[in-house]
Amino acid sequence: xxxxxxGSSIVSSYWNGAATYYRGCYKYLxxxxxxxxxxxxxxxxxxxxxxxxxxxxxxxxxxxPGTDLDRMLAMAREADIVIKHSGIGVDDAELERRVLxxxxxxxxxxxxxxxxxxxxxxxxxxxxxxxxxxxxxxAILTYGGGPKARQGFLEFGARAYYSIYNALDxxxxxxxxxxxxxxxxxxxxxxxxxxREARVEEMxxxxxxxxxxQRFLLGGEGWGDKAMPENxxxxxxxxxxxHNRVNCSAGMVMNINRVSMADFGYSPPTRVFEVAGAGSCMxxxxxxxxxxxxxxxxxxxxxRSGEEVAAAxxxxxxxxxxxxxxxxxxxxxRDHTYAQRAVQADFAFRECLAxxxxxxxxxxxxxxxxxxxxAMPGFxxxxxxEAYA
Numbered sequence: 181x182x183x184x185x186x187g188s189s190i191v192s193s194y195w196n197g198a199a200t201y202y203r204g205c206y207k208y209l210x211x212x213x214x215x216x217x218x219x220x221x222x223x224x225x226x227x228x229x230x231x232x233x234x235x236x237x238x239x240x241x242x243x244x245p246g247t248d249l250d251r252m253l254a255m256a257r258e259a260d261i262v263i264k265h266s267g268i269g270v271d272d273a274e275l276e277r278r279v280l281x282x283x284x285x286x287x288x289x290x291x292x293x294x295x296x297x298x299x300x301x302x303x304x305x306x307x308x309x310x311x312x313x314x315x316x317x318x319a320i321l322t323y324g325g326g327p328k329a330r331q332g333f334l335e336f337g338a339r340a341y342y343s344i345y346n347a348l349d350x351x352x353x354x355x356x357x358x359x360x361x362x363x364x365x366x367x368x369x370x371x372x373x374x375x376r377e378a379r380v381e382e383m384x385x386x387x388x389x390x391x392x393x394q395r396f397l398l399g400g401e402g403w404g405d406k407a408m409p410e411n412x413x414x415x416x417x418x419x420x421x422x423h424n425r426v427n428c429s430a431g432m433v434m435n436i437n438r439v440s441m442a443d444f445g446y447s448p449p450t451r452v453f454e455v456a457g458a459g460s461c462m463x464x465x466x467x468x469x470x471x472x473x474x475x476x477x478x479x480x481x482x483x484r485s486g487e488e489v490a491a492a493x494x495x496x497x498x499x500x501x502x503x504x505x506x507x508x509x510x511x512x513x514r515d516h517t518y519a520q521r522a523v524q525a526d527f528a529f530r531e532c533l534a535x536x537x538x539x540x541x542x543x544x545x546x547x548x549x550x551x552x553x554x555a556m557p558g559f560x561x562x563x564x565x566e567a568y569a
Contacts, residue, residue: 290321319338424457
């Protein structure tokens with residue numbers, strides 16, 4: 181099918197945490213035979229900080245915010261599927277309303293990359309455009325959020341809901357040689373965001389104070405004026421092409437979810453799977469659903485405070501870290517790849533199409549297709565959450 185997607189950016193990861201997710205999903209949807217156009221605005225300096233890489237699996241279209249929307253929507257109407265991703269950063273409200281102009285000729289999907297934030301604004305603002313528009317989409321897709329996200333969108337009239345979780349693209353994130361310039365005991369990559377800063381202070385900077393004999397590496401935008409212990413080194417923005425080197429040069433790599441994502445749970449970020457691809461040992465903040473992805477203590481180490489981070493660093497030597505990293509890597513390859521996620525997204529598209537054509541009822545699932553999907557290696561219930569109004 182022909183897919184036209186509006187998103188923040190697929191060619192740039194600059195102030196764009198969803199880039200890895202877009203790349204994984206659309207790369208493998210293209211391998212399933214879909215023809216994909218990805219439309220992204222020239223905004224926030226993303227086009228001036230484009231990543232190196234081959235994005236030939238999509239036709240990338242860059243448009244000017246505001247003035248180009250009519251032209252983009254005219255192009256979208258030629259597609260079989262039109263997707264509006266959340267968090268583009270410009271013209272979101274208008275696109276959330278106007279993408280539905282492409283229906284009934286095209287199926288329309290709202291594909292959320294930050295369900296906690298979207299549901300918060302919908303509940304906080306009676307005039308939020310998605311409150312009215314949600315029921316017009318063929319389905320809501322999210323990259324996380326679990327039961328709270330599912331229930332939230334159903335409350336706003338969603339016809340159907342599917343979770344398409346983050347995952348690993350082993351062609352992109354994989355083991356590489358360590359870089360002595362990036363050597364450290366623990367690394368954390370993340371932009372400075374209000375919804376995460378206090379957790380970084382507690383779990384990363386506090387841990388550095390408690391473990392002065394350990395070297396801490398911090399990457400990401402916005403930390404330049406932040407007071408830090410002497411054993412913390414900040415290296416600024418880390419482009420996607422450097423992630424493998426950072427992950428493979430650290431004794432451990434830390435994940436710290438934003439507060440909203442941690443509270444919702446079931447929201448494993450791309451960073452978790454990037455580190456799994458590198459085969460590195462991960463220290464992950466604890467939140468509901470992480471144990472459904474990876475086994476704590478054997479495949480991943482869960483921490484809740486700076487004290488627990490410092491203790492984990494001292495308790496797990498090189499052999500233990502290597503063993504945990506290897507198990508982490510194997511589990512991701514078995515259960516959590518973008519090839520699998522693309523099959524799930526394809527299932528959602530085809531099931532919604534069957535529903536439009538009356539081949540299945542509004543509250544039915546296409547059982548034969550589900551059986552094929554369930555036979556896929558690594559299939560588990562959390563990877564297919566759907567419901568119908």
